Amino acid sequence: MEKLQLLTYYDMCNLPEPEWLVEGVIQKRSTAVMFGKSNAFKSFLAIDIGLSVDTGQDWQGHHVESGGVLFVATEGANGVGRLRIPGWYDHHRIEDENRHAFLYPKEIRLDVPEDVTALINSMKADFFALVVLDIFGGTMAGSEIEDKTARAWVHGIQRILRETGASVLTVAHTGWQDDSRARMHTHFWGSFDTRLKVEGDKEAMTATLTVERHKDADSSGSWGFRLVQSHGTLVPELDDAVTAKPAKTRKLSxxxxxxxxxxxxxxxxxxxxxxxxxxxxxxxxxxxxxxxxxxxxxxxxxxxxxxxxxxxxxxxxxxxxxxxxxxxxxxxxxx
Known part of the structure; x- marks a missing residue:
């Protein structure tokens, strides 16, 4: 039987420092969740981050390490592939030869080992830097509120990190009553290295993105955006006048x-x-x-x-x- 690799104290002390994929937002080989209410413009922000990685251009003034990006669109895939991704490229005047994003336009079961293997086999090792899962509920065979599903799903995500070297950004809805966290079992929620909260105003066409937590870095950072109509889609543009709402006082255990x-x-x-x-x-x-x-x-x-x-x-x-x-x-x- 193969032995497990154990780290000595010297090995522990020499573990590498985490590196940023998107400075201050997502680390390399890490998991992140972007959560918010429906119609808060989460998908547009996720596309903005993902395609910044794909093109290597700074994300809203923050340094980005370029790499391949895969969007898994479990709903609305036609609009994502036909309008939103091309529209972002057109808005930013990206040449055709520099448009390298990939799309998987179906639901996927990341709590099923065979499906995880199929995804990994479809991704060229060391090419992809980021996988964007949108939306969370369409990425599993089981229920998003079951412990068994959560443990299998988290194991599948960790396999993707280990075997492809990519980070994974998951887009999720908040609960009906509780907008302080994504609607999911606590084992899902606790597994993410980074949690990013989105608040949107559909009437004003604005959104904010706030770092709710980084496990291994300073948990600060908040950005305001105005959603601009461009080339058949909405593109986030940084706007300092847009700020996140003050956090509500939470008295529940x-x-x-x-x-x-x-x-x-x-x-x-x-x-x-x-x-x-x-x-x-x-x-x-x-x-x-x-x-x-x-x-x-x-x-x-x-x-x-x-x-x-x-x-x-x-x-x-x-x-x-x-x-x-x-x-x-x-x-x-x-x-």
């Missing part, structure tokens, strides 16, 4: 916030509209369905501990005015 995210999941999968004077104008879901989703997310091992954690969270969220009950159903309160 991690466990209660996880329960709230589980309610998001349950409402999306099982939510229904009820009518009558005692029902709200929004969707509701059976408490049992919410409980099942909480159990899927729970780090507790025993059924008793899961039940106790759920009951504590249910009471705390109700007492705090975050949820309401009626006739064995639950719903989210506005705000």
């Amino acid at each position: 991690a466990g209660n916030r996880d329960a709230l995210n589980a309610l998001d999941d349950a409402l999306q999968e099982h939510g229904v509209q009820r009518f009558g004077q005692d029902w709200p104008p929004c969707k509701v879901v059976q408490i049992d369905q919410w409980r099942k989703h909480c159990y899927l997310r729970s780090p507790e091992d025993s059924p008793d501990n899961k039940r106790q954690s759920f009951n504590r969270a249910k009471k705390a969220l109700h007492d705090g005015g975050h949820i309401k009950f009626f006739d064995d159903h639950v719903w989210l309160c506005a705000g």
Whole structure:
């Protein structure tokens, strides 16, 4: 049996410093998630970053190491390939011979080892510097809220890093109630080396990109953009007048916030509209369905501990005015 490679203390101390692919934004051979609400212009920002790497030109004044870029468009691939990518090249006056981006225009299952192998085999080793996955929900066979899927997906992503040398940027939506993080199992969320938050204003055609966290670097950096119509697409242009909204004060514990995210999941999968004077104008879901989703997310091992954690969270969220009950159903309160 092959032996594992163990590092001595000397080996540890001589590990290489992380290098930037896009200075201050994404490191080489790393994972990043770009998250925000729907219609926040995430995809346009991801294309802007990706094609800056492809062409080697600075990204909004930040140095870029050039390399091949693969866009995996799990939805809207026709528009990405026919309009958005060519439009960005045209806007920046990139010559045809310098347009090297690749597109995979389908969903992909990165929690399935055979699919990961197929992707790696399709990528020329040492050519690709960045893979952009847009959108997160279309990159797996399982559910984005299941631990089993999360562990397999993260393993697949790490294989891509090791075997191709590329970084991976994943574009994801936030939850319905909680816009402080992407809508995904905590194992996904904790696996990313970098987290980038996007806030967009569809009416004003503006967006901000903020570094929420770098694991191995200073977690600072925020940029404001105005989305400009050009060559059949939208292109982000730096605008110092556009700033991120002040962070809201968060008073929920991690466990209660996880329960709230589980309610998001349950409402999306099982939510229904009820009518009558005692029902709200929004969707509701059976408490049992919410409980099942909480159990899927729970780090507790025993059924008793899961039940106790759920009951504590249910009471705390109700007492705090975050949820309401009626006739064995639950719903989210506005705000």
